[in-house]
Each structure stands twice: as structure tokens, then as C-alpha cells.
Amino acid sequence: MTEVNSTTTDNVMKALNPTRAVYSVIGSLCKNPHLLRDSEIIITEKDFAHEFHQIVFSSIYNIAYSNYEVTKISEIDLDNYLASFPQHYKIWEKNDGLSYIRKSIAHANENTFKSSYDRLKKISLLRHYVLNGIDVSDLYNWQSTDLKVRNDGMKKIDSMTVNEIIDHYTIKMSKIKDEFNIGQETKSFMAGDDLDTLLDELDEDPEYGNPFTNKFYNTIFRGKRKTKLMLRSAGTGTGKTRQALADMCNASCDEIFDIDQNKYVNNGPSIPTLFISTELVKREVQTIMLAFISGVDEDVIKDGKYSDVVLRRLKKAIEILKRAPIFCEYVNDFSISDIETIIERHIIENNIQECAFDYIQMTPKLSRTMASAFGNHLREDQILHQFSSSLKILAEKYDIFIASSTQLNRGSKDIENRDPSALRGGQATADKVDFGILTFRAGASDHYNLKHILQSGFTNKKPNYSHWVYKNRGGKYSNVIIWTYMNLGTMREEPLFVTDYDFNLLDVHPMDIEYAIEATEDSAEEVPVF
Template sequence: MSNKTLLALQDKFAYIPIFARLLNEPDEVLSLSSGYKLTPNDFPERFHKILFTTINELYHEGVSKIGKFEINAYLLKGFTNQHRIYKDNGGDEYVDRVMELNEPDNFDYHYNRVKKFSLLRHYTEVGIDISDIYDVDVFELKDEEEQSERFNKLTIVDIVKHIDSKIIDIKSEFLIEKEGVGSHLSENIRDIFFKKTLALSYGANLTSGYLNTASRGARLRKLYCISGNSGSGKTRSLLAHILNMCVTDIYTDGKWVKTNNKGRGLFISTELEEEEIKIPAVCFIADVEEEKVHNNDLTDDEIKRLKHAFKVLEQTPVWFEELFDFDDDDIEHEIEKHVNKNGVQYIGFDYMHSTLKMFDSLAKQGARNLQEHQVLRIMSIRLKNICNRYNVWIGTSTQLNDTWKQGALDQSALEGSKSIVNKLDLGAIQIPLTTQDEALFDEIKKTANLGFHLQPTHTINIYKNRGNKWKLIRIWVHFNLGTLRMTDLFVTNYKGEVISDITPTMVEQFLEVDENEETVVFNIYAEDKEEIMAIIKEANSYQDEGCIGDLFGG
């Protein structure tokens, strides 16, 4: 990159109030407590660089007010070349002029402008194209004014995010795991408790009010897994959760209502195609049975509602991705991309299962003879790390084995791996009513005043609920698979006894207190990398010849 281009990425007019403040009130800019951070690299031309460096050195030598006399005296002590450049550029006259123009009220504006140009120069020096942010080759006055107006509105964070969003498109399998950081356990404890008093630590609305009560909603940095048997509606309920957090308008009780939802979501499908996700999404918004769409059996009112639902969905900040053959890096790549580009915080990953690419990827890392439960264990570690690294909520699911039919409604019923439970913040099983459940419901109706007319269709059985008191409970719901609408009915414990002291919670406009913000974050990534390597080492010790991992070498 030419020096001419770098010199064009600056605003010399912004230097005037910067140097005015530096000369008149150096302590307000250069002290550690000032909140500002200027360096010689913020000034690409040698004259300004020399002037700043001299002022900075004089300040740290104890000079409280700096003028041309102090500057000349400092440079003449042994910096002959720098003094010559200072004099050749009219240094004394420049200092006299800027000292008369000290305007503290405008300092922050000019400071931020200087730092933004410094950032652009840095990106340019390492070969990153920044012309879509600031093009030095714009010569038309109108274009230059429009560019300057756009640039003034940008913050440092805006620029960094924009560049990151461009880079993210070429990042995939070459991501470097970031080491976690730590602190003393007491650090920020007062702030944590103060924030807790400001708002309830609830996340976004899930579709069940009872599930909201039990889990405190979809909270950032949390991993929820609601498993289900084939046909139980686990994909549809996960999609409904994401929509319920993000959709701004919904048809209910015969009218369109505002939801006040503020969520931004991403739904990743590993089996179902676009049509199988997007049609149910529109039916959820419009409260129209999907079967009527497929049979072309819609009333005029339903057609009108669906057309309105199209507009609602177009304005809803939810994105969709298909990952039919993937590894853990692919999952993180898609999430990182949408976090950076679209600001998503609520992610539905449908669902946890092994793939050939995953075995291949792990084989390239040295793993041989991996078994299904080990692959899923590694995936759960990565998903939980993604929650923490990107400050997102992830909802996912697994298949069930046949033990649920015998009443096993805990981690032992998970297909392939009950060991994934260690990383879950919420673990639950969603199943249709069994014959035993129907008999239990008949008994409950005889003794309990339930006060509803709907028949339960499913139960959500919570076997793990980190940090919350409601565990080993069964939420009985009516779940309409055609509209994705879920209605709470009642709650029992695992013994079949009705729990009367739990009430559904619907957060009208969720305000989540991020309990991990600026607080202790233990060395989870380093520890989990060690755990993954231990799993691989264990797999490599196996002698079984029938493992899927054998297909990929070793």
C-alpha cells in the first residue's frame, strides 16, 4: 500500500483541537484515568508524530502546561533531525495557533475521528480493502460530502464489525480456539448483585409459560436441549420457540396483536429443507393449519392472514441455514457469521447427531475408532463454548432411544449419548402422551379442578435445570403441530402429582440481565480442549473394527 494512500486517510483539521487540548490541558488527555488513548501511530505525518511524542514526553516528565519554548528546549537536547522537521513545518506558529483554539466541548468528536482514521490505516497496511467505508479516490464534491456524512455516523465498533463481517465469509475450518480469561471470584460481585436488583434475569419468551417459569426463559450463554422421539414435534417446537422470541406481530384470538419481541434469531436445519421450515413459520404467525395449505383448502380469511404473515416474516429478524453434512467448525462458522452480520442472539440448531463429515474432520485431528456417544459429547462441548464465546442462547435436541417407552424420561433415554447432559443448562424430553399418561390424566381429572377444555397432547419432562429449582417436573401441554401453537395445561412431578404452586410466566418485553457480563469467565475453552483430546485419546485406544471412524483412516 502506497504512503500516499495512508497519508490520505487522515483529517488534519481534527488534529487542531487535539493538539490544543494536549498543549493546554495535557493531564485531561494523557493521564491513565482520562479514558483517552493516543499514540504516535495516530499521526501518519512526521511533523504531527514528532509534536505529539514531544508533548507526551514532556507531560510524563512533569510539565503541566506546554508551549513552544518547552518543545524547542526538549528537541534541542539531542533530537536535531526532529527539531529540523519541526521548524521546517512552522512548528512554533502551529503551536501558537492551536493553543488559542482550545474547545473542550468538541474534543470527543475530533478524537473519535482521529481514531477512526487510525483504524482504517491499520486495516489498509495489512491489506484489507476499506474503500467501502472511506474511499480516498472520491473526487466529486457531492460524493465526498455523502461519504463524509456516512463516516461521521460510524463508530469504531461499527467499523470493526463491518470488517469482521467481510472476513467471516472466508473463515471456516481455520478458527483458532480462544483461551478463556479468569479473575478473583469476588471481582465485580457488587455490580452483579446491583444488576440483579434492576431486573429479573429472564431471557426471551419460550412458547410455554410453564417452561419459562422453570427455566427463566431463553437466557444468553445457555444451552437447552429438548429431545424427542421421531414424530414428537421437536423440530416444530424448536422453530416455534425461535419465532416466539422474534416475531413482532402474531394472529391470536381472532386479531393481529403486537408482541413487543426484540429477539434476533437463526434456525439451522440439518435434515429438513427450506420449504419444510418456512411454511410452518408462516402458519405459526397466521394461526393457520399447515395441512390446509398443502390441501389448498383455505378460506378467504385464512388467505388474507397468510398474506399478512408474509409481510410480518419479511420484517422479522430471523435467518435460516441448511447444514446437511457438517462438522463442528461448520456450525460455529454459520453462527459466527450471523452474529457478526445480523446480530443474532437466539439460535435453534436442529439437531445434534453425527455425520460422515464430522467423523472425517475428527479423524484428520488424529481421532480413530470414535463412537457415536463420543462424537455427540464433543459436539455438546463445542455448542456450549459457542454460547459463551458469542453471548448467544442455543436450543437444540437429540433423538431418543426406546427406553422412553418404558418410562425413562431422563438422560438415559437420549439416543447415542447421555454424556452430553454435562454441558446442558436445561435438559428435557418432549413426547406425545403415552397410554400410561392418558390413564394418569383421567385420574387427575377426577380429583383436580383443572379449568380447561383442551386435551393434553404432549408432555415436556425436565430432568436437568441448572441454577433453577424446578427439576423432575412434567409440563402437560396441548401442542398443535399444524400451527406450532402450544397451550399450557398443568404441571406434575415425576410421580404424577399435580404441582399447584407453579404458574406460567410470559415476559411481555424481555429484559435480560447478562449475569456473566464483565464477570468471572473461567478457563473453559482450555479445559474443554483438554476434554476433547481426552475423548480422542480414549477412542484411539479402542480395538473394535466396526467403528464408523475406521472409514477415515488411522
């Protein structure tokens, strides 16, 4: 990257300013302001290089959205609107705004609007790259004095989509990272290094992470330990996303409603977390989180018409969620680099300690960028293996806990198939994960296999879900099943007992991981207590 000074900025703005496309787009928007309401048309002030065009576009936008019935905007409408803003009106008059708009409307052609819009967005993207110090001359040499070179570059740009241009430079940056082994640390040490203090350190600070909502997870996995990657897999509608959101809330919310005590109780320190969604949008995420925090079923929240008691609980939950350091991102088409960038940005800017990515899957962009990076089309299982490996590298590089999930294939419902081979996309996805879990609804056949436990009076509840632990790197509990009663409406879970894969009851107990404040001379530090 190079530093961009004011002189260079002026040159960029002049050279990367598609005046004909701007003229066509502005005229078309005046003829049909409803184009701005098209979900596929996304235009902002930043797409225009010239201040005059920025002012004109903002005025068109504001007039169009002031009244849905506005079907055409004339030069007189814009003149009257801008007259209330003296500084902007001077620029309007200086550029003969009345004549410019009149002519642009006269020449606007609805049949060429899309091509003009695409040209505007592509040049805007290139301009932003250049202003941020990124050389784009391999696609369009905007500084060349050779007209043929510039025309050839424009033909190349016109043949690409905006996403393809973004992918082009994303892959270039990824290749540079790969060449310098960014995120692929090599560490050398002697086997006996630092052993003199190891036992004292573990005695004083046992190896545990932040608590899961499921206390058997705390026992089996030792909490959400840093540098670890967890992979939850389940069929559609079995709560993969909800479990992740419950764990995010449990980590970041300082208060939670205790249903047994019928009041909000302290939930320990607020830990910054990141939730990346590929399916759920903001409101869907928020209602699930409010349901978990308040203990009010999500359907009740969605139905409205709350009783006074429920309303008070929900208002309190909103206060808690508003102050919780839970950062959310929604992305429906992504590459490995996109997810890495999002996670790295939140680590640097917000110091997140945990991340949940929902979920590992094939997308057009992922397939396209992987084919470009490797020079050939990879199989789905190879691509998803690369994706999960990248998440593990990030967890280790930034010393955070990452959880992700996958779908299951159709044969997973059969008990004999409840292992990594049940993962949609292939079992290689789980190669680099530390903790691997398959979640299933508990049905009649499960209850039959558990009848010796259920009839013994060991528990007064029948489990409605089971978590099959098929991988626990470095842990003594693997190939075990956590039987639980889970309410998907509130994401409150009551873990019941643990068996092996042959349904034999195991002597495994749930663990509480709480936080105490350890005072020091300079500050108070939060440390886990087990």
C-alpha cells in the same frame, strides 16, 4: 493469511487454470447441455479463471436453460448468441471462439467428462483459497518451478475429493484455534468481587431471558437466558423442529395472530435469530412458520384453495415473516467447525441473539473430521459430547441463547427410562447443557397416572404431550413434567399444569415475559418486564 495484490492475482489465475480440463468440460457441455441439469454437476462462472472461458460458459448455460429441448450447442449458436453483446463478442473473436468451440466439441469424450469436471472443481477451490490468502502449497505447490513437484502435487489433488480438500484446510484452521484457546476463556476473580452492587443490579434487572412460547418454560428456566444451551430430545414426528421454529418466530416476529381475539396482536420487539436445519428445506420451514404466525393449520396452507378470510390471514403472515430478522441455513453434512462458522458469521454479520440447531447427529463429515482431529476413530457418544460442548462454548463466548435437539432411543417410551440415558448417542451429550427436556406424546397410561388431576376438574383438557425436565442448571425446578396440549399443525401450545415424576401436581404457574420501552436521554431501550 497474506494480502493478494493484482500482480499475484494474475499469476494465480494463470497458474491455477486447468486448461485441458476446461477444454474438455466446455466441449462436453456443448455436446450435451443437459449435463448442466444433473444435480451432481455444479459449475459456475467462478470455476473458470480466464474471462474468455467465463463468457463461453455463461453463454452455454443461458442457451441451455432458454429451452429444455436444446440437445446440442454449436460454435455457430454461441457466435450468434454473443453477437448481441459487443464487449463479450470482442473477447470471443480475440480468442478465436469459433475454432476453439469446434475443436473442443470434436475432442470431447463423455467417458472422461467426470474426471475433467472433478479437476476443474478442485483447481477452482485451490484458486479461491489462494486468492483469499490461504497457502495451499502443502497439497499443491503451484509456484514451484520443479515440474516433478507440481506433478506430485497434482497426483495428490487427483486422489482427493473436493470435500476432502475442504476438510483438510478446515482441520488446519481448527487446530490453530485450539492452539490459541479460541473460545476457551480462562477468567480469574475473587469470590467477593462486585458484590456491593450485585443485589441492586438483580433488583433492577432480574435474571430472565427472552420468552419461550411455553410459559411454563419461562417459569422453570427463567426464559431464554444468554450463555445458556438447551437440549430438546424427542422421537421422530413429535415436533422437535416445530418447537424450535415456533420459538424463533415468537422471538423475531413483531405480530402474531391471536386465535382468542381473532386478530393479529403486537408481539414485542423483533430479535434477530438463526435457524440451522439439517433436514428441512426452505419451503418446509416457511410453511411451518406461516402456520405458527397465522394460526392457520399447515395442512390447510399446503392444500391451497383458501377462503377469503384465510387468505387475508396468510398474506398478513407473509408480510410479518418477510420483515422478521430470522436467518436460516440448510446443511445436511457437516462438521463441528462448519456449524461454529455458520453461527459465528451470523453473530458478526446479523447480531443474532438466539440460535436453534436442528439437530445433533452423526454425519459422515463429522465422523471423518473428528477422527482426523483426534488421530483415531471416536465412538458416537464421544463425538456427540464434543459437539454439544462446542455449542455451549459458543453460547458463552458470544453471549447468546442456543437451542438444539437430538433423537431418542427405542427404550425411551418406558417411563422408567425417561432420563438422559434415553438420548440416542448416549447421555454424555447432555453433560454441558443447561436445560434438558424430553418430549413425549401423552398416551392412555399417562392419562391413567393423571386421573386424580383430570377428574378433579383442574383442567378441562387432556394433555396430548409432555415435556420431562431432567436438567435445569441453577434452577429450583428439575425432574418435573410439563403437561401440555399442542397442535403440531399450527405449533400453538396450551400448557396445562406441572407435576413431579411421580405425577403429583405442583404449584407452578405460567409466566408472561413481556417487553416495555424504557426511555433514556439518548434512546429508548427495550427491557423485559415480568
